[in-house]
Amino acid sequence: MKTYTERYAETLTQKLEPSLSKEAIISLIEVPKHRGHGDLAFPCFQLAKEWKRSPQAIAKTLAVQLNDPLFTSFQAAGPYINAFLNREVVAQETLTEILQKEEDYGAHDFGEGQVIVLDLSSPNIAKPFSMGHLRSTVIGNAIAQLAEKCGFETVRLNYIGDWGTQFGKLIAAYKRWGNEEAVKRAPIAELFKLYTRFHTEAVQLPELEDEGRYWFKELEAGNEEALSLWRWFREESIQAFNAIYSLLGVRFDSLNGEAFYNDKMEPVVTELQEKDLLEESDGARVVRLEASIPPALIKKKDGATLYVTRDLASALYRKQHYHFDYSFYVAGNEQTLHFNQLIQVLKKMGYCWAETMEHIPFGMILKEGKKMSTRQGKVVFLEQVLADIIQQAVQNIREKNPELLDQERVAEQVGVGAVIYHDLKHHRQNDVEFSYDDMLRFEGNTGPYLQYTHARALSILRKSKLSKPVYKEGATVTDQMWELITQLTYFPGHIADAFEWRDPSLLAKSIYKIAQCFNHYYAHTRILVGGDQEQKIALTKATAIVIKEGLRLLGIQAPEEM
Numbered sequence: 001m002k003t004y005t006e007r008y009a010e011t012l013t014q015k016l017e018p019s020l021s022k023e024a025i026i027s028l029i030e031v032p033k034h035r036g037h038g039d040l041a042f043p044c045f046q047l048a049k050e051w052k053r054s055p056q057a058i059a060k061t062l063a064v065q066l067n068d069p070l071f072t073s074f075q076a077a078g079p080y081i082n083a084f085l086n087r088e089v090v091a092q093e094t095l096t097e098i099l100q101k102e103e104d105y106g107a108h109d110f111g112e113g114q115v116i117v118l119d120l121s122s123p124n125i126a127k128p129f130s131m132g133h134l135r136s137t138v139i140g141n142a143i144a145q146l147a148e149k150c151g152f153e154t155v156r157l158n159y160i161g162d163w164g165t166q167f168g169k170l171i172a173a174y175k176r177w178g179n180e181e182a183v184k185r186a187p188i189a190e191l192f193k194l195y196t197r198f199h200t201e202a203v204q205l206p207e208l209e210d211e212g213r214y215w216f217k218e219l220e221a222g223n224e225e226a227l228s229l230w231r232w233f234r235e236e237s238i239q240a241f242n243a244i245y246s247l248l249g250v251r252f253d254s255l256n257g258e259a260f261y262n263d264k265m266e267p268v269v270t271e272l273q274e275k276d277l278l279e280e281s282d283g284a285r286v287v288r289l290e291a292s293i294p295p296a297l298i299k300k301k302d303g304a305t306l307y308v309t310r311d312l313a314s315a316l317y318r319k320q321h322y323h324f325d326y327s328f329y330v331a332g333n334e335q336t337l338h339f340n341q342l343i344q345v346l347k348k349m350g351y352c353w354a355e356t357m358e359h360i361p362f363g364m365i366l367k368e369g370k371k372m373s374t375r376q377g378k379v380v381f382l383e384q385v386l387a388d389i390i391q392q393a394v395q396n397i398r399e400k401n402p403e404l405l406d407q408e409r410v411a412e413q414v415g416v417g418a419v420i421y422h423d424l425k426h427h428r429q430n431d432v433e434f435s436y437d438d439m440l441r442f443e444g445n446t447g448p449y450l451q452y453t454h455a456r457a458l459s460i461l462r463k464s465k466l467s468k469p470v471y472k473e474g475a476t477v478t479d480q481m482w483e484l485i486t487q488l489t490y491f492p493g494h495i496a497d498a499f500e501w502r503d504p505s506l507l508a509k510s511i512y513k514i515a516q517c518f519n520h521y522y523a524h525t526r527i528l529v530g531g532d533q534e535q536k537i538a539l540t541k542a543t544a545i546v547i548k549e550g551l552r553l554l555g556i557q558a559p560e561e562m
């Protein structure tokens with residue numbers, strides 16, 4: 001369905017073409033800050049330049065000429081023409097559409113026939129699943145869901161950090177101090193313990209570093225003992241990661257990590273050489289880029305390949321394998337230079353599809369204003385964070401709704417939803433202050449507040465006798481109803497915006513606003529008594545549908561009761 005902005009633009013276009021095109025008019029239309037100024041406003045400044053008349057005079061003349069049954073009036077206010085939508089018509093159209101389409105409401109088709117691959121999460125084995133990886137996981141997943149809602153086909157790739165010199169150190173550490181049972185019990189924590197112990201003891205015992213190097217060489221050479229330890233560490237860690245993913249409700253289409261590209265880098269180096277792009281610099285091999293970007297290091301002096309070498313191989317493989325139209329990398333701000341170099345090198349190689357690769361960066365998670373560090377002792381394990389928050393959610397639920405069945409399951413949905421929403425409500429590039437209290441509040445801009453609003457709407461629907469309400473014309477559209485309906489009409493546009501800006505926070509804001517308007521409406525209206533029963537129930541149901549779908553797109557479940 002067309003948006004009301006588009007429909008206002010169409011009415012204006014009839015009078016304004018050829019001076020302004022429909023597209024130009026759409027981009028000029030605003031939503032007035034105050035309701036008294038109508039629902040949509042068109043500023044006449046641009047026309048004033050064209051027509052060499054004052055914008056005020058133009059607004060005055062045009063306002064009386066416009067005529068469209070979708071609007072009850074057009075009023076000139078200074079240089080603006082304010083349009084007032086016909087509330088009954090909009091209520092009828094919007095609610096009918098939502099009740100018919102249900103969770104398909106807000107879908108777009110502009111992505112149809114196109115594939116987006118997303119590189120998300122990508123934690124490193126032997127290091128804990130960091131808060132940064134949590135951000136990559138939930139932001140990446142939400143962008144993938146938004147892309148699907150816009151018609152794209154998506155492929156979620158988890159580029160696990162499962163290769164590198166850290167495995168030599170880990171094997172060395174395990175051989176000295178390791179214990180099979182301990183690793184099996186808590187793989188992520190135990191491997192991390194071994195890894196940090198290696199680093200602490202290496203200060204006193206420099207030969208440890210040699211052992212680490214030795215084992216990494218063995219690993220690269222295919223030594224069976226080294227390989228089987230590596231395989232085992234990898235398996236155990238992936239199982240532990242999977243427990244986190246299943247709690248977060250995120251799935252992947254591929255777990256091809258860094259190791260998968262071991263045999264795919266040499267062909268890239270050869271290709272770079274053949275294309276005459278490799279230069280020598282202090283014995284290392286580099287690709288020189290534009291002056292503003294430092295050269296990309298492809299091979300070290302000792303022949304070792306680098307992060308960018310591997311990502312070149314993975315980009316080429318992904319293009320061949322998935323034929324993507326877009327390729328997104330959801331990774332922290334600090335990797336901006338890396339992805340810049342990656343894209344530039346591919347362009348120099350003659351791959352113009354490198355233009356369709358995008359780094360989607362995000363801010364850090366802070367604790368009391370400081371970066372949550374992975375340095376020894378200060379590490380926060382995500383499993384622990386999730387377990388703690390679910391525990392607190394259980395307590396909250398017991399206090400609020402002791403009768404509730406299935407408390408454990410609901411607490412999991414609420415706790416996980418709280419963590420995800422807390423992350424996604426911030427503009428992606430901003431840093432996020434980590435706070436359990438802020439996540440779990442039932443009031444204000446939190447996941448539980450949205451889930452609670454949804455559950456409240458469902459409880460009203462359960463009490464009503466109308467199982468399939470239909471919105472019939474003739475109801476009085478009160479101001480509170482109108483605010484809510486207006487927000488519901490914005491939802492499809494906000495989905496497209498959130499996708500275009502690769503920013504789930506735009507969707508989070510949209511559902512938060514809807515929930516606020518619904519609670520305001522609920523506070524002023526006795527939904528289950530008095531006139532216009534069916535319309536009020538229809539509005540309640542439409543609201544529940546939209547909040548649930550909005551939460552789903554963010555990766556958050558909406559319990560029916562809580």
Ligand code: ARG
Nearest residue numbers: 119122123124159161311331
């Ligand atoms: N494993 C990397 C890290 O933790 C993130 C990988 C991002 N993806 C990529 N293709 N480089 O920093």
